[in-house]
Amino acid sequence: MTQIAILTPAADDPAYKSHWPVVLERLSKALAMVDVTTVPTAWTDHVRDASGLADYPLVLGVLTWGYYERHSDWLAATKLWGEAGVKIANPAPVLGWNSDKAYLRRLEAAGIPIPPTAWSDQVTQDEVDAAFDRFGTDTLVVKPTVSGGAWKTVKLSRGEPLTDAPDGAAMIQPFLPELVANGELSLLFFGGRFSHAVMKRATAGDFRVQVQYGGGYTHVPEPPAGAVALAERVLAAIEEPLLYARIDMVEAADGWLLMEAELVEPDFYLSQAPDGGRLFAEAVRARLSSEV
Template sequence: MLRAGGQTLTEIAILTPAVDDPAYKSHWPAVLERLSDALAMANLSAVPTAWTDHIEDAARLAAFPLVLGVLTWGYYERHPDWLRATRLWAEAGVQIANPATVLGWNSDKTYLRKLEATGIAIPPTLWSAAVTQDQIDAAYDQFDTDTVIVKPTVSGGAWKTSRLSRGERLTDAPAGHAMIQPFLPELVANGEMSLLFFGGWFSHAVLKRARPGDFRIQVQYGGQYEPVLDPPMEAIALAEQVLAAIAEPLLYARIDMVETPGGWVLMEAELIEPDFYLSQAPDGGRLFAEAARARLTIGR
């Protein structure tokens, strides 16, 4: 316990990228600061620690009353280590949110197949154990499109993601399992909407648009974000359908979707290390902080 301004602060851990990962050094500290400021509203003090320091031994994490895996950017580049770590944290009883089991299965986008089986709409998808040019060529006709997206099932932030046009060859094939989808022009025309939930309650929504000439909506590629003050009821309904299909208790969830002519489709259920866009949240992240504080009570 710490004391600040007469208040008792409870220390909780936030897992961060590996210290030797240069890709995120310039970005994640600012996100950590936003998270820390929000958590302070519920008298929680965030202690950053690299997730890669806890692959072999979970004792240090187990000493915290709560661990948040919300900044483990880059885990997909060390996926075997990530799966090993999440199994260890579960076995050691680390009080981690979201649960270590969720952090495991949500790291592979094949979870979308299981959600689709429950009736949740996702884009048409061809799943491949090892993507080939023949599969890509066949996908154009299968999806009745001239443009497809190819990406690994284990990925994040558009890592190893390619947009290909009919007749174009794939030069940077994903290693291992991959997914092929038709390019959704609505993603560029209208953007991708993210709905944020904390403790099961809707917090806020953000619309993300790619910069002109690009299809990637991430900020590192020039994507622009803007708050959505009144998201469509159909979007809320899809997000709630996704959350209802997940059995484990979630502290946080970011549900990413795109509106197509056939309705809203789920792009991803981000349950590991999504940016919460707290600067766009009307309450500055108070709902997130209160959900984390409530999880401490549940954990005791």
């Protein structure tokens, strides 16, 4: 059996205490199919000293939920892991740049369609008022560029004051009614190969699709060709080698739009994967074999 490390939330972070062990069990069960065992270790224990990760043939950063609340530590850690040669997947530089949604600007410049977005260093009421007119909408979504799981994401109607603005860089986007009507589609890739697709839908009266807000997830046996094509374009636009990727998108009036390319700590929804995560496990085994 080969033993690898999986980075988990900080030990003193209560937000995900009841959830991440469940996801870790799913990952571990899948990896057991290829004779790989896992050792959980909090990512915050390796911010200033990478020696605790040095002996592992592979480190996965897939459970570092909550990193956005300690983003300066996260960036310091990913820089250290890269310089120390930690065998981490996805690559340490990817874990750094993908932790700030400003990367969407680079993908948009490469021709990837994203929702109309106004970028701000610090959102003001004037910027919000201007965005309503710019986008021709009566509803906006404002969210930090460094966040996860809809953290500090707010939905505003025209005329409603901005009372809980994100602190620091943020995105202002028109609310996409398709997100509620049709849901957000996630396509999972392991080792560059498509694994499975999941449609996430918000509960009645909410716009957030995450399970912690009551969202529901459904396996999509045959994702639309346009969605698959967009996901493949996104992956092709990313130069670094990826062990895993979750591409989140919404079908709007003009076609599929990329919401996020989740390359840091996405839930893989392995409970929805028809193969139980075997493709993920095989990608990990292939990566381990390439390191020999």
